[in-house]
Amino acid sequence: MNAGAAVPSLRSAVEERELIARARLGDGTAERALYDAHVDRVYRLSYRLAADDDLARDFTQETFIRAFARLDGFRGEAAFSTWLHRIATTVALNGLRKVKRFHRREAELDEAAEMVSRGRAAEPDLKSRLRQAIDALPVGYRTVFVMHDVEGYTHEEIAGALGVETGTSKAQLSRARAKLREALADFAGEWAS
Amino acid sequence: MMHDRFEERLRDAARDYHTPPPVPRDEMWAEIAARREAERTRVVRPWMRWGMAAAAVLVLGIAIGRYTAPQRDGVPTASDVVGAAGTPIANGDAYRVAARQYLSRTEVFLTGFRADARRGKLDSSFTASARNLLISTRLILDSPAGQDPRLRDLLEDLELVLAQIAQYEHGDDAQLIDQGLDQRGVLLRLRAEIPAGPATPTQGGAL
Numbered sequence: 524m525n526a527g528a529a530v531p532s533l534r535s536a537v538e539e540r541e542l543i544a545r546a547r548l549g550d551g552t553a554e555r556a557l558y559d560a561h562v563d564r565v566y567r568l569s570y571r572l573a574a575d576d577d578l579a580r581d582f583t584q585e586t587f588i589r590a591f592a593r594l595d596g597f598r599g600e601a602a603f604s605t606w607l608h609r610i611a612t613t614v615a616l617n618g619l620r621k622v623k624r625f626h627r628r629e630a631e632l633d634e635a636a637e638m639v640s641r642g643r644a645a646e647p648d649l650k651s652r653l654r655q656a657i658d659a660l661p662v663g664y665r666t667v668f669v670m671h672d673v674e675g676y677t678h679e680e681i682a683g684a685l686g687v688e689t690g691t692s693k694a695q696l697s698r699a700r701a702k703l704r705e706a707l708a709d710f711a712g713e714w715a716s
Numbered sequence: 717m718m719h720d721r722f723e724e725r726l727r728d729a730a731r732d733y734h735t736p737p738p739v740p741r742d743e744m745w746a747e748i749a750a751r752r753e754a755e756r757t758r759v760v761r762p763w764m765r766w767g768m769a770a771a772a773v774l775v776l777g778i779a780i781g782r783y784t785a786p787q788r789d790g791v792p793t794a795s796d797v798v799g800a801a802g803t804p805i806a807n808g809d810a811y812r813v814a815a816r817q818y819l820s821r822t823e824v825f826l827t828g829f830r831a832d833a834r835r836g837k838l839d840s841s842f843t844a845s846a847r848n849l850l851i852s853t854r855l856i857l858d859s860p861a862g863q864d865p866r867l868r869d870l871l872e873d874l875e876l877v878l879a880q881i882a883q884y885e886h887g888d889d890a891q892l893i894d895q896g897l898d899q900r901g902v903l904l905r906l907r908a909e910i911p912a913g914p915a916t917p918t919q920g921g922a923l
Contacts, residue, residue: 548843551749558741559741562741566740566744572734576740580747591752657733672727707726
């Protein structure tokens with residue numbers, strides 16, 4: 524998984540349960556440990572969806588503030604990460620709806636830098652077209668596509684985070700890919716080779 | 717086949733989609749901690765108001781008790797202090813009033829705890845309230861009101877029960893606490909110590 528590499532993992536589910544119990548009692552060290560264990564994935568997902576560092580920070584902070592404030596409501600029926608990602612996706616998608624800044628893309632400078640460093644790993648024209656095509660996807664398709672194909676979440680994780688069935692996640696990913704294939708049809712010949 | 721290749725190339729290219737910068741962990745945590753702290757000081761939860769009221773009554777009771785305690789150096793004694801109804805306030809009455817207030821609140825708390833425990837609807841506000849009441853229990857045990865042997869026995873049992881609730885984690889704990897309440901007859905004894913009517917100094921002697 525893309526996002527998993529740099530994430531410090533908790534030693535066990537038992538340890539996580541203990542941290543949650545301590546955090547419920549207001550233990551700041553336990554809150555920080557939970558934050559450290561999950562913040563990378565939450566921030567990365569927020570950034571991929573928002574394409575803006577300020578927004579990604581806002582969404583991440585809001586996610587953890589809400590999570591700690593509502594920790595009493597976490598019953599342990601789902602994994603803590605699932606529960607946390609449900610908050611994260613709600614915060615991010617509602618936030619994006621409100622600010623509407625996700626249409627503003629900071630493309631050119633980043634792209635120029637990546638063109639120099641990456642060569643043909645992903646062609647600049649393709650990257651640019653792909654980014655536009657992903658941006659143009661309906662929000663549901665885009666969220667599932669980013670979570671699965673970009674950040675490496677499983678369909679089970681996506682279903683838990685978005686509160687949908689696993690089959691819905693799979694169907695939305697399939698439709699997202701179909702739309703991207705359509706949008707990138709002129710690359711088909713090159714990709715078939 | 718062509719679809720497979722397309723999806724493989726698509727996933728490969730998609731990894732560059734809005735590539736995140738390094739995660740600004742400490743900066744975000746500083747902001748989260750500051751907002752959490754601001755929230756804690758701004759929001760006074762109901763159980764905290766309740767606890768603060770109980771603590772205020774205790775402090776007031778202890779202050780009155782000290783003021784009305786016998787003095788050897790000519791300072792007014794208890795018999796010089798007259799209650800609102802014209803009757804003297806006996807030494808230790810203030811402590812007893814504070815103790816009675818505490819017992820009433822503890823009875824309400826334990827009744828609520830037991831009802832919610834039996835419905836399986838406990839939440840962590842109970843543990844917070846139990847911790848608060850534990851402090852009051854210790855204060856009363858250390859006050860002259862705690863010298864009454866019968867009250868002292870009850871307070872020690874309450875201290876044990878409240879400590880168990882303060883440590884509450886899951887449903888099995890609630891069952892054990894509930895059984896403990898029954899076996900020691902804590903609620904019955906608690907109710908027996910609380911007379912009907914408001915707790916005022918002129919109704920002393922209930923304890």
